[in-house]
Amino acid sequence: MFKLLKIDTHTKARLGRLTTAHGVVDTPVYMPVGTQASVKALDPRELREMGTQIILGNTYHLNIRPGLDILRAAGGLHQFMNWNLPILTDSGGFQVFSLAKIRKIKPHGVEFRSHLDGSPLFLGPKEAMEIQRTLGSDIAMVFDECPPHDAPAREQRLAVERTLRWARECRDLPRAHGQLVFGIVQGGSNAALREECAKSLVAMDFDGYAIGGVSVGEPEPEMLKAIELTAPFLPAHKARYAMGLGTPAQMMELIARGVDMFDCVLPTRVARNGTAYTRRGALGIKGGSYKADFRPIEEGCACFACKHFTRAYLRHLLNVNEILGLRMLSVHNTHLFLQLMADARTHLAAGTFADFYREFIAGYTPSRRILSARNAELER
């Protein structure tokens, strides 16, 4: 299913190809996030035009709305949302972290109170796999427990134990036709736990491996450490997916560390706040300095927004709350994330990835939040 085509000679970056029931995915790949059966603000045509190869859906959210009955009647998630390229579904494991206030962890899964109306909802390996089978995703994720980054050691260990037990259950449950199943490595920033979790999952022989327990509030250096502690124990011939990450610079750092797959809500989330990513860093387009700036968001960008509109116009739209403003920033940001992956693949194929990576990082100014986390780490 996964073909490793090339490994960079200077970094650990990998060029690969993943074959799924709905088509081939060239890696490294960014997967736009369609939690509720829609990549926020974008339509399928826009996604295809930008070169989207695969999108995400979410087990927890889709199970609540529209619900399995409707998804089953529609013939699955692809049909329901009219997307006939690959879909990866998250298992609901991340909601164990993100909805921590409304759930209780039990031996066979997690008891949620619906974030919507408080009604009870039980998700465990059995439920998560059954839902993903009904959704008919190309890649299902095992149901894991994702603790916060600052969870005590004991809690991290328990999470790994449960994650491994649940992973084995998930592996043996029925799947949709051609559906791949990926294991998820937990273990926080504990080297021994990461190694143990990775090795145990690899012994279960999944179709691919995700690194979880990242994008859970940890500073950037801790996130990179978690990846570095895990990657060496994953098999070269299986795809590696860093869950919920990251900024453009972070994705580049992770590609250089051997990650093949990414998903992240940042492109559309920050768009709704008026932030545009560029290859040099993020711009707050609402700012007064852009009010008569008739350049595109990013010179040379081929996205629909940059081909048609100026910063001054987009700033106006965002400031008067016109939906076209956040739409166009969502287009630009998503296009950029996809394009960075396409560029990485091109450079990997040409053997020039290391230079591309070095120049990209040198030219990119991370946002203040990420910079301050980096600096805090340097001062330790």
Place this chain on the structure above:
Amino acid sequence: MFKLLKIDTHTKARLGRLTTAHGVVDTPVYMPVGTQASVKALDPRELREMGTQIILGNTYHLNIRPGLDILRAAGGLHQFMNWNLPILTDSGGFQVFSLAKIRKIKPHGVEFRSHLDGSPLFLGPKEAMEIQRTLGSDIAMVFDECPPHDAPAREQRLAVERTLRWARECRDLPRAHGQLVFGIVQGGSNAALREECAKSLVAMDFDGYAIGGVSVGEPEPEMLKAIELTAPFLPAHKARYAMGLGTPAQMMELIARGVDMFDCVLPTRVARNGTAYTRRGALGIKGGSYKADFRPIEEGCACFACKHFTRAYLRHLLNVNEILGLRMLSVHNTHLFLQLMADARTHLAAGTFADFYREFIAGYTPSRRILSARNAELER
């Protein structure tokens, strides 16, 4: 500038062609409304694909944001928003009605307090024409006074007097290159006032004539009466524009009464509340009856939404507040309004308009609000 190509033999419907600085507009025409330099939720490509010939902008709103300096620096409204087909700009006269609480009418215009920050803003014929010259719209509207439908007779008379005085001023002020200027008939539902206002404006020889003082809260029968009291006094060889109207059935009624041009925010406004128009009436797509309805909004509709998505999916998107839901309803509704005009033109050219009109009205169930207004009229 306006060529009257044909008059229907059974109704007063007209087929025409209006030539502007940015191109030709076939009439009857529906003009999507881009108050703040964006037709809400839609992008220019979507508008063109639907067959949009001309859009609206608004003097009052654009003058506040982004402001004239930026619009001037951009090279006008077409450039600013990247729309190179015709634009008609409303003069701000309608805001005399819609922002009644924050304005005072003076001899030379209207003193507003900005709806945004309370800062003072004066709009009169001089200001409105200067702004529209800077915007560079293809059709500028004179600055008029638009009283509410239930204004007392004295107020209606004063509004007509001011409207006529201001119209004469507007006519003689400088225009953008090739800019057409339309007069606006006021007079409420008073036959003598409508006749006087129309005749006086016609004597001033404008490039076209709008019927104002409609879409100001009046019941449908009163609206139709205002049109019927005005149309006979307008010259056959000039375009006629009913401002701010209407529903699909109302537009059809108005075409049959000789109206050539329409603008209306309903398609995009009701979309944001989850309402889809069809040729048979409006559907509240959020309703439970559509939850497993895998048909398009309207069978046979060629819009992007109907070609790609089901009612069940759109209902889900609307209920979970995904932007794609309101986007697709905005696409469908705007497409329908444009398509009804295209159909009317086709039937006018073929000499079959009267049948088309009769069948359309017979098959269309107006919303309850409009029905109750009609029934109230029948009981008088």
